[in-house]
Amino acid sequence: MKLNKKIAAALITILVLAIGLVGCNGDSQVQSTNQSDDQPADMQTKNTVKDELGREVTIPENPKKVLALTSAVMQSLFNIDITPVGKVDDYKVTGEGMALPSVGTASSVNIESVYALQPDLIIASSRFHSGFEEELEKTGAVVYYFDPDKVGDIPVVEVTAYIGKLLDKEDVAKQYVQSVFTVADELKEKIASETDIKTGIVIQDGDTIVAAQNASSYGSMLKLLGIDNIVPDNLPNAKKSSFVPFDVETILAGNPDLVFIMTSSKDAENNKVILEKFKSDPQWAALDAVKQNRLLILPFSVNPNRSTPEEMVKATAEAILKTSRQQK
Numbered sequence: 001m002k003l004n005k006k007i008a009a010a011l012i013t014i015l016v017l018a019i020g021l022v023g024c025n026g027d028s029q030v031q032s033t034n035q036s037d038d039q040p041a042d043m044q045t046k047n048t049v050k051d052e053l054g055r056e057v058t059i060p061e062n063p064k065k066v067l068a069l070t071s072a073v074m075q076s077l078f079n080i081d082i083t084p085v086g087k088v089d090d091y092k093v094t095g096e097g098m099a100l101p102s103v104g105t106a107s108s109v110n111i112e113s114v115y116a117l118q119p120d121l122i123i124a125s126s127r128f129h130s131g132f133e134e135e136l137e138k139t140g141a142v143v144y145y146f147d148p149d150k151v152g153d154i155p156v157v158e159v160t161a162y163i164g165k166l167l168d169k170e171d172v173a174k175q176y177v178q179s180v181f182t183v184a185d186e187l188k189e190k191i192a193s194e195t196d197i198k199t200g201i202v203i204q205d206g207d208t209i210v211a212a213q214n215a216s217s218y219g220s221m222l223k224l225l226g227i228d229n230i231v232p233d234n235l236p237n238a239k240k241s242s243f244v245p246f247d248v249e250t251i252l253a254g255n256p257d258l259v260f261i262m263t264s265s266k267d268a269e270n271n272k273v274i275l276e277k278f279k280s281d282p283q284w285a286a287l288d289a290v291k292q293n294r295l296l297i298l299p300f301s302v303n304p305n306r307s308t309p310e311e312m313v314k315a316t317a318e319a320i321l322k323t324s325r326q327q328k
Contacts, residue, residue, distance in 0.1 A: 052147035067119035187317035200258035216242035230254035266300035
């Protein structure tokens with residue numbers, strides 16, 4: 001009996017030790033899920049990310065009141081089935097978005113209007129809004145800064161994937177992005193089969209000539225349609241604006257197959273006058289694009305503040321194909 005008691009005691013001791021080891025291993029697995037080797041546990045949460053200003057930001061889970069301070073991000077929220085709590089006045093894509101309470105424009109945000117909306121998450125642009133980071137944070141909202149230059153090769157489209165990943169809506173975001181690329185690929189094939197256009201440029205009418213960068217919404221239309229933009233990516237101040245200075249002599253040297261002129265209105269008569277002004281200029285007349293009637297007014301709807309990316313690429317392609325078909 002004494003021997004049996006000793007064996008029983010030993011078995012109980014082994015069992016207790018085994019339970020303790022299992023408990024320790026379980027705790028270790030939880031810690032490895034929430035904590036990395038180089039950061040303490042209180043700094044690691046599922047939704048903690050670094051924004052484009054290098055700040056640690058904890059994104060609220062399923063935020064109810066999201067405010068986007070640019071038109072492109074506003075539309076991205078709609079694309080992933082999130083209705084923003086307010087609008088920037090630049091946004092003119094959908095009636096639903098235009099009816100939202102205003103917080104001013106992307107370049108001139110009204111902080112008092114932001115306070116009034118009581119958002120729980122603000123998505124701001126490092127290009128426009130880094131100067132009043134403190135004021136935005138005083139609203140009580142989580143503030144996340146994105147960089148328009150770091151959302152993908154085609155920012156006007158891929159910003160939806162970027163925002164979708166941020167807000168745990170990756171699947172619906174990827175579906176949307178793929179649908180736009182599918183439309184663009186079909187139109188690219190049509191342009192390749194019906195025209196010999198290989199290079200192009202988008203310029204803005206004004207006192208001086210400025211041209212759209214590849215990463216801009218306007219330059220992206222050329223890229224989506226398989227047309228090489230003659231504007232290089234490494235020009236001075238390229239990250240500060242969608243358009244960069246680009247003189248006539250440089251355009252003549254590049255001799256693009258296609259030139260789009262971006263105007264400030266959709267007034268047909270006024271745009272006709274602008275087109276004739278360029279065509280009658282002896283310098284511009286030397287371009288192959290002018291000789292082949294490929295100096296075109298960019299449709300007014302090709303604007304990220306007024307149209308979705310798929311609408312923009314469709315309008316751009318239609319203008320190219322229409323001119324080509326008229327010449328045949």
